[in-house]
Amino acid sequence: MIESFKMGVRRPRIDIKLVAGILGGLIFFLGVALLLPMIIALIYDESSWSAFLITASASIIAGAALFFAFKPSEELRMREAFLIVTFTWFLGSLIGAFPFILSGTLELYTDAVFETMSGLSTTGATILGGETANGIQNPAIEDLDKSLLFWRSLSHWLGGMGIIVLTLALLPLLGIGGMELFQAEYSGSTSDKITPRIQETAKLLWGIYFGMTIIQAFLLWMHPSMDWFEAINHAFSTLATGGFSTQNASIEAFDSAYIDLVITVFMFLAGINFAMHFRLFSGKFDSFFKNSEIKFYSILTLVFITIVSLTLYITDNYSFGNALQYGSFQVVSILTSTGFGTDDYTLWSYFGSSLLFLLFFTGGCAGSTGGGIKMIRILIILKNIGREFKQILHPQAVLPIRVGERVIDQSILRTILGFFVTYLIIFGIGALGMSMLGYDFLSSAGASIASLGNIGPAWGVFGPVDNYAQVPIAGKWLLLILMLIGRLELFTVLVIFTPWFWKN
Amino acid sequence: MKILIAGAGEIGFELSRVLSEEKHDVTVMDKDKDCLKRVTDNLDVLAVEGSATSPLTLVEAGVKNSDIMIAVTSVDEVNIIASMMAKRLGVKSVIARVRNNEFSQEDSPITPSELGIDVLIHPEMSAAREIHQLIKRASASDIVSLADGHIQLIGMRIEKNSTIVGKTLNDFANEFNDFSFRVVAISRRGSTIVPRGSNRIMALDQVFIMCKTENLKELITAAGHQDAEIHRIMIAGGTQVGHILARMLSKDQQKWEIKLIEPDPDLAESLANELRNVMVLNGNPTDPDLLAVEGIQEMDAFISVTDDEESNLISCLMAKHMEVRKTLSLVSKSQYIPLSQTIGLDAVVNVKAAASDEIHRQIRQGNLLSVKALQGINAEIIEVIAGNQCKVLDTPIHSMKLPEGMLIGGILNNGSSEIATGNTVIKKGDRVIIFATPQAITKVEDIFR
8 A cells, every 4th residue: 555655546536446356356256155056966966067167167267357457455445335235246146147047947037137136135035936927937946956946045145144244344334324323232343444344243243144054954954854955945044034945835835833933933033133143152141132122123023923823813713823833933034024934924814914014114133134124223213203202292301312221323313214214215116116017006015115125025916925927027127126225225225326426 | 737728719718717717727729819819818727829730839838747638629630630749748638529430439440549539529429419318308408317327317497387386395395205306406597596495496497306217207297297209300400410419319219200401402412311211401490481391380399400509599489489399409608598598498508518528527536427517507416436534424414514505416325326315324435416516516525535
């Protein structure tokens, strides 16, 4: 750096070379990751190994070339960070789509990108098993090569990994959507340089992510109806709160209370801030159980499980055990934005399904792999509403908003309210877009929020037993962009499209 | 005793007055000429002009021969530095006012003794503590805990409709003879009476009564007060005292409903952020609209602790007008104290007096355990241990020849307390609680030595 000063080199406002170099590095790693499904293909003696080898080697070569051509060594700045994050997910989807095409599984590139974006954004919406608008019949999930099934789950898992680091290490530094609020929860390096911080945070959190995946895979493997392959796939999908399954009928295919229980518990855990998991594992039980967001999340989950299960028991004639099993699974699955299914909630009585519709807007805790608005934001918004009422009665009172012991700064509150409003506006635009393509209100609104909230299954014609194959190409791009925007906390993507981003 | 006082502000002046009246050899230093002039004009003390952080000035003020140095300038840091230097220069004992109470916490990296300070005083804290006590006893104007909390001295105003108005103290005592108490002083229109059995109680008297802690409630009822519980409290002013008080109240187990009014928006915000169970209002405490909106009529207590004494009195008067049961005001001008009783305030708290109490406790040595001055009354409560040469051992009180203006209120003997009656006998080692006017105070040590 000192040298560049000596040479009198001034960095441009957006250092495209730096962005390209870092993206090259990330593409390189994506290529390496693509070798894993190739190994699966070789183990099961599937012809799709070549598709993975071609994509992987192309990515590795291109990534390495970019990286070494630009040798990124400069300090990352805010604008470059926004570009890198957005393009990581976007390019990842464009590249990760190739194995579906090269192996001959999917004909439409759009479908392949949709599936990969759905994977990397941990959404879990699929176009498999249906007929597209152009009359192409996409294969059913069970008919896919195991390597491609593994790639779907792996894309979830990688996306989850990315999102943990993004929300806990990078976004707080960029001040996105009040994320700086959660920064203090994690005590790691205090370096204010972006790169060393991310690396240190990433190592710790990925260790926990990895460990929890292993534990869940083992617990699932204990059940006779799951082999190791399915156990790993579902563990990947659960920890990332994704929702891809190896079965067309999702978890319902296994029809086991034990599997339902394991997955319900791990979906719930995946919806908790991974920095808090880190605290729990390092023996700081107090800060875990006294965390306001976790408390709110747990209470909300319990309340919804209770009401939904009772509704199923009373109005839908489920047995008590079934009501609890299916009620809790669906509630946790939607609340955490996973999207696994053991029951078709669109067939429930109105009250039960309306309750579930509310949960489409919640999402897990911040710093988890869950999508949606996030618990902490909802908690703060609710507290703010309470404060507004109190302020009317006491016009001159100074009423701070507290989360736990912490007082929420006005600027953070403003960002969170801004986030909430923007979220609803984008949800509205997405729903309008889908209805322009000819879908009814419930299907349009459902598809929009299910994509924006990274949930997957939606309502109407996109219910948990249906898929997105029939959506026209424009609609698929709309939905996958919604997934990207929702996954990256709105502003990370949207800010790139503002004029101020490119001007000084 | 040779005493050096650094700082001739409100508290420094008050201390100089009290200590010089007690015939101590007082030197006051301050860098402000006007403050010093006020001291020399009014009091019989030596004044030295200069900063307390200057070693030369300290030496000039005679720090080397002083017994005690009291650092009470308005700045913590000056007090600390002056203390350190004075200790190094050979003063025997150092008392310093430090408002930042981090130093007295256990985990403080530096202890007060390392700073050369023997005793830290925090007058605002003491004042807040006093108010806190008074809130707990709604009908008291003063409350002093004596003999390790076994005996209480309570000051009450006698209302016009009280049943004891017009009775002599003997009648009063006979009427409620199921528990013992002793009226130790009556303040009537600004003058203090150390009463005898034949004195009559009049309406609007301020009476000071000593009783055992467990009889406090009965005593309050006997004096014609309902000791109703206080729930809703309004504090005017987020000053040091207001802040500390609000913090104390919010840590209480009791379920208070506290509102605090502070005119400065930034201070109001930082108070609101800190004090969880307190509703902080940003506004002027004398603004009648604000008080009405926030329901002053429903308040059980109104406590005015702003820096502006006059507005304290005015807002308390307003509160009284709105029929708030208990009004408490921070007043430090001694001229206002009798006035506050006349206009019906329930109690006044004085930061200066709180400081001088604290310092007195440190200065008086020997058998004297503690001293407490009472507001608006020219007398003090002293706790003393009856020593070997005590002149009144084994004599019933009625045959003791105590000087004018001295009265024995109670005795603590091996942990059991007793309110003094005519037949009470003092034994060696007893803790005796004495009520004495300033003229009599000097004789206390002489008698009980």
